[in-house]
Amino acid sequence: MLDRLPRYIDPLHLADKRGELKGELSLKDFGRLGDMLFDTDGKVVVDLFFSREGRLAKIEGKIETHLQLVCQNCLKALDWPVQAEIHLGIVNSLEQIDRLPPGFEPLFVEEEKVLLQDIVEDELLLNLPQYPKHPEPCADQDTGSRTPSQPEADRQKRQDNPFSILTNLKNLESPHGSTKK
Template structure:
C-alpha cells in the first residue's frame, strides 16, 4: 500500500506487483467534475487493488465521497453520496474488450503511465444522475409567468366571451349621431 497517492500510475506494472492504492484526493482537483458541483470542498476516498487473472490485468476496489450537486430545478445544492464499486479490465485493443468478463468495464491504456485522477474522475462521472434534482418538490422562489396573479384572474372572468365587446358596441350610440336599434 502506498502512503501518498501518485499523480500517474502504470496499471500493468501495478497489476504485476499486486499493488494496492489507498488514500484521498481533493474534489478541487477534478476539472470536469467541478463544473457540476455546488461546492468543491471535500475529498474522495479511494481503494484500488491491482492484480492479474491470467493475461487480464484488472483493477478492483471502491470510491466513496459526498458530492454537492446543483439541482436542475431550483439551482440549490443536493447532497449526493457516492459509494461506487470499481471493476476495470486494462485493455489496449477492441479484441481484448470482447474477452472481458461481463461485470468488468474496459480501461484503455495507450501509454504506460496514466493520471490516477482521470480514472477516479471517470468513475465518479458515471455515478452521477443525468439531471440532478431534489427527490421532493423544490422550493422555487420565482413565480411562473403563465399562472395569472389575483387581479388578472378577476379580469379574465369578465373577458371569457370574446364577443362581449361587440355586444357593448351594439348597444352604444353611433358617433355620427344615429341610433340604430
C-alpha cells in the same frame, strides 16, 4: 491511508506487482465534475487493488465521497453520497474488450502512464444522476419567474392591453355600426 496519491500511475506495472493504492483526492481537482457541483469542498476516498488474472490486468476496489450537486429544479445543494465499486479490465485493443469477464468495464490504456484522477473522475461521473433533483418537491422554487397574484394580474392586463383604446371607440359606436355622427 496516503496523504497524497500519485498523479500518474502505470496500471500494468501495478498489476504485475499486485499493487494497492489507498488515499484521498480533492474534489477541487476534478475539472469535468466541477460544473455539476454546488460545492467543491471535500475529498474522494480511493481504495484500488491492481492484479492479473491470466493475461488480463485488472483494477478492483471502491471510491467513496459525499457530493453536493446542483438541483436542476431549485438550483440549490443536493446531497449525493457515492459508494462505487470499481471493476476495470486494462485493455489496449478492441479485441481485448470482447474478452473481458462479465461485470468488468474496459480501461483503454494507450500509454504507459495514465492520470489516476481521470480514472476516479470517470467512475464518479458514471454514478451521477442524469437530471439531479431533490426526491421531494423543492420547497423554495424562486427561480426569478414570479407569477403575479390575480388582482395584480388583472390590473396589469388592463394597463398593458394594446387594444384597450378600442374599448373607448366601441362605446362611441351608434346602433347601426357607424362611429360617424
